[in-house]
Amino acid sequence: MANLIAVLAAVLCLFMGVVVVSAKNPMHGVIALVANFVGLGVLFLLLHAEFLAVIEVIVYAGAVMVLFLFVVALLMAGTRSPQEARSKTLPGQVALAIAVVGVFAALVVFALAVHTVLAAPPPPTTSFGSISNFGTALFTTYLLPFELTALVLLAAVIGVVFLARER
């Protein structure tokens, strides 16, 4: 059962990823990316990271992608999303991409061929990935990174307000 769900979620993720990068209309890309995040949320659940699965859906699918949706709707309103022309400033762009991905794929295959098989992990304790376990770690051992993320968000807020102010 878990196997079947994992395979379905993984296929959904990969398919939607392909749809994102091949979308002619950015709006279709946004929808596919949301579906991709939901699939990733399922994979996170299967990996016993329930809090992160919910965070993935709430923050990414629920907030970040709505922002994307907003901008796409504003920017693309009225444009007919023309076919992208071949790049003039970066000739051989596609060939370059194929080469990079080829190298990357070779690396992955190589890694899979030589890897020492990781022992199947023991079934984690029930509290692993739970909200209390995560919170305890976040507010004790990892307090400094947590405070720094708050600083990052503050910087982002100030930056956006500065850029978006009326001149």
Place this chain on the structure above:
Amino acid sequence: MTLPTVDFLLVSALLFAIGAVGVLVRKNPLIMFMAIELMWNAVNLSLVAFARQFGAVSGHIFVFVVVVAAAAEVAIGLIIIVLVFRHRDRPDVDTLNAMKG
């Protein structure tokens, strides 16, 4: 029985590759940005998989930080895209060839 970690890593690698192709090939800044999000999340998946493999909650903290950083990055990135392409007829990064706005 538990699902093997390697399979999740493979999915993660494939997602990362798809995202990388998107950034390299596409020229619509919005799609490129979405491809970058795809790559972030491929990394998140491998972090979560490793966290389960080693029973380490630090992997989860890492993902949390990545999600926060990505949210901040999206906010800043999108406002830049809006400001740059407000007065251009089509969103194409190739038209950005001057240093003045």
Place this chain on the structure above:
Amino acid sequence: MGLAIGIDVGKALVVIIFLQAAFGYLTLIERKLLGRFQLRPGPNRVGPFGLLQPLADGVKLLFKEEIIPAGVDRFVFLVAPMLSLLGALMAFAVIPFGAPVQIFGRTVPLQVAGPSLSLLYVFAVASLGVYGIVLGGWSSQNKYGLLGGLRSSAQIISYELAMGLSVIGVLLAAGSANLNQIVSAQTREWFVFPQIVGFIVYFICAIAETNRAPFDLPEAEQELVAGYHTEYTGMKFAMFFMAEYINMITVSALATTLFLGGWHGPAFLPSYLWFLIKVAIFLFVFVWLRATLPRLRYDRLMAFGWKILLPVALLNAIGTAAWVALVHP
């Protein structure tokens, strides 16, 4: 195993069918009440007291011509209302609507599913519901639709923040994000009394989240025709309509669960009836507010959400945290 799955599927079906029926009669009750508020009888022609009115409406919507405007993005246009309805139905899955009952000698909890993070699940699904509205508005190729969709996305993500913060108080007081444990934490005292600030903020945000008057800016008919569903007809329009009313039921049910002790009540009525009564009170208030208050201006709405509700909810969360840490062991 087979019986367990059968019971789960059965519960899901019962909840879905019940929500559809509740939607139908909610529209009738709303029209009746609005009629009373405006000193007129309301619908009373179809069946005794107009009781068959929802059926007549349903038949009418089924047989309406389905119009798809020229030049729309067909896929997005068709998927948007489905997404909206799906989000509304899925959110109800984790809400416990009664004390566990005995069926075939096994104890069956009266909820479709009870994951440990069920409160966060409701928020996750609710945050996906906005896509139906925005995509519907965008794909209609209609400026009123687009404006309505964009307004609603801005409104929903703004009020979602205050809503999330307002329930943190409950989360802290109950010490769990599981709705069942939140209900059982209220056996002695309902959270509405210690969490009165959180409750008020939650309810205001719930009205804004469901796009109901006085926060129905996305479909303000004087300025936007009908907002995001201007171009929708027939069953596709009905799906948006259903999603709005089922969302109303869901936020009321969540308010009941979080603040009014869920299905707890004196023993002379069964638990699910107590739950229904409490939800019905919330739904009545929804209609009452619609009949009473004029619509807010858009900038006032945003300012209210960001400058008043969000700080108040934040203070409430901090205050509750201090109380839990200092007074409560």
